[in-house]
Amino acid sequence: MAMIEKTYQPAEIEGRIARAWEDADAFKAGRPDRRDAEPYSIVIPPPNVTGSLHMGHALNNTLQDILCRFERMRGRDVLWQPGTDHAGIATQMVVERQLMERQEPGRREMGRAKFLERVWQWKAESGGVIVNQLKRLGASCDWSRERFTMDEGLSRAVVKVFVELHRQGLIYKDKRLVNWDPKLLTAISDLEVQQIEVKGNLWHLRYPIEGVSFDPENPASYIVVATTRPETMLGDTAVAVNPDDERYVDLVGKHVILPLVGRRIPIVADEYSDPEKGSGAVKITPAHDFNDFEVGKRHHLPQINVLDIEGKIAIADNSAYLEGLPEGAREFAEEIDGTDRFAARKLIVGRLDEFGFLEKIEPNVHMVPHGDRSGVVIEPYLTDQWYVDAKTMAQPAIAAVRSGATTFVPKNWEKTYYEWMENIQPWCISRQLWWGHQIPAWYGPDGKVFVAETEEEAIGNALGYYVEQEVITPAQAHEMTQDASKRDGFITRDEDVLDTWFSSALWPFSTLGWPDETPELERYYPTNVLVTGFDIIFFWVARMMMMGLHFKNDVPFPTVYIHALVRDEKGAKMSKSKGNVIDPLHLIDDYGADALRFTLAAMAAQGRDIKLASSRVEGYRNFATKLWNACRFAEMNACAAPTGFDHTTAKETLNRWIAHETVRAVRDVTEAIESYRFNDAAGAAYRFVWNVYCDWYLELAKPVLMGEDSAAKTETRAMVAWARDEILKLLHPFMPFITEELWAVTAQRDGLLVLAPWSRKAELSVEVFASPVLTDPMVPPVILPARQDAEFSDPAAEAEIGWVVDLVTAIRSVRAEMNIVPSTLTPLVLAGASAETRARAERWSDVIKRLARVGEISFTDAAPQGAVQLLVRGEVAALPLKGVIDLAAEQARLDKELAKAEADIKRVDAKLSNEKFVANAPEEIVEEEKEKREAAVARKVKILEALLRLKNAT
């Protein structure tokens, strides 16, 4: 056991403590000593492998760590499952950028296999950054079980899920409009698209009516359509008007001739067209707009894709485009072919204007979809992709929350969850990337799909099928089975990979070994709680619910705690691409991980976002220093708790008081953590340590500790140490490093604090009766309060110490007001004191003298003349300061007090004289008011007496 260092230096202790935990396997799940303990498990929301720790991670993981450390101390067998996800797009971008910077061949040049090698190499070198940062934060994950979504085991889970869902018809391939990223050249999901407000235009175009000679001067010769994307007109296949719009009733069923293009397209009536907007007529481009796609389906319109994957016009060799066009159309097609979509817009608008087809341009602010990774404008694009039937899978997930099998904390997020789940769209899971889980689907020469868990199985199925179809002979099939090169070009694997969230959705069970039936799966699934930010409800929570229910037939977690988002100073969401990230590691460097953690916990009130001020972190660093110095004080006074020390049998009032306060603080903190009120827990701990233990207990104990050896001194030394140990335990979930360090240096310990028992037992436990009713799943198990040892409490001690505190505070306050310098000791006269007060004053005279700068303490019947008279718990404490005090000032002070007392009486009287109040208010409230009145009246009497004496003195 070492001595406590003179000053608290977080940087010096944090690394050392982290190693001690690691060496002791403290965070390991399934420790032999906890084999019979109740398990407690949390899966970490896997951070992106390319990521580094930001404030959101810091908050998220601090809260999880508080829960894990708390439950670990309560004796549970805790598994906090760590890991990272492979972040398909982000990682691929990082590695591609690296190749570019090093002027190495690009992805396509080196080919898929080589590129993937490079990605794995990058992962090995740089992929562990965030894990180490989490360790610096103190996260008590079972690091030996770290997983990665591209691990062999997790990949097996992905394949299994894909194949099973496909077999069940819940995964299918479809040609639909997707959100296409023309920069990254992949489909992305709705959630990866950000709607950004853009100042654009509304172009009003004139589409000539068929059979009428077009004349810009004659409105009857054309119909005006308004659009934000004029370049997509190349793919228009109709004009829609609202069926109730009288302006256009006569035009429905007629045709227009698409300007520049020459295509003959119908005017259709559809509710989608809003008569209030633009001209009331809209162009319909089914292949390039989600709404138009639906309109097109309703009216059986052709879908003409006029862009290539990079967003360039592609119509020259486009049969869908060219079909039915007049002679000469090809010329225009060739002219504009290959033009980027934005350049094409300019060109087309110019050309329309030239020929009188442009009526006007109106400035227009509207939302434009952007890729959250690439930042470019997303193109609705018609492609073949794989989808999950999310609507079907959402049903059990919705039911689970409705039934309460899973609940959200705070509750209001359930509404967001339902909102999303009830309007859920098919989930596009394929991505045109290389980094990720390649889709286990193989295609035959006719495009037929064979989905299987292994290539062998898929090939076998495919070849069998084609033999049966007599496309190939059994001999050819045999050859292809034997020699992979022989089947090249005959059977090919789907190039695409799965959305990263597809694998993340399996995280709560794939990390435990699924699809194998492992002991871990049996023991730790379902997990106890999921801790995450609301921005991830759709991405992740919803999908874990779907997958967990489908494959494990049970919710992945009974509770979802949704915490605040840590925003930047403008209240904007922090994101790497915006570059507004505040680095928590800098805060750790400056103030220590404990201070950062405590700050985040203290600010984690439910239902409110966090805008972090570094002054708060500094404040909590000071709190850590305070704790450090208090422990040094205890050490300097040889405070140690003997083995078997029982705080409930203490004799000294002061010691009984701190025992009372400590038990209360432990209860408050425990209950707050249990109900996820982290800020209340942190606040209760803070106030107890600083404002109770340091400010009063240690101060009041000083005379005893500095005095002669005695039984009281021995007991006080033990109690100082006992309460300190309770504090270290209480604070450990919040400030693990400093508490572990202090635990080690303040006494000989049996083990690390991280594994020490929490002082308050769990309130509830599930009582399982050997009753047949319990086998009925409709009957919930009976939950009874566990036997809680009668809580230690001592109201008498509280009353006595409370009196001392009030007396000292009152004297200090009046001394400061009177500008009495600290070196001046004032006598204290207790007037008309009860026997109890007298006894208390004698017992606490040392303390009172020291803390209140008091000289002599005496007792009289009435306060001496010309003294400052204080009211302490209904009795007068006088400071005879004749000559020192300003009598006029004292008069003013007492007048103010009097006014206050009278105001109180008046306010209470107003209430009590109100019949309705007395009749309607709860009895205890009325009773309280009466007591308040009595107290105020008593105060008034004493103040009046005091004023009278003051007058006599002058």
Place this chain on the structure above:
RNA sequence: GGGCGCGUAGCUCAGCGGGAGAGCACCUCGUUGACAUCGAGGGGGUCACAGGUUCGAUCCCUGUCGCGCCCA
């Protein structure tokens, strides 16, 4: 347009049907033997605004204004 949430001390934020709180900042005082990363004391708020419900509203309801986020 729909949904969620927020406007409380100079700043960052708790609280929430019965006497307005914390941290930081500010002012005054302090080399008292753990701590100046400290101690003592103090100033500072018609709890956005307007109605309503109630015996009683910062808290519940409605509306207005301002702000943020999510979804269309």
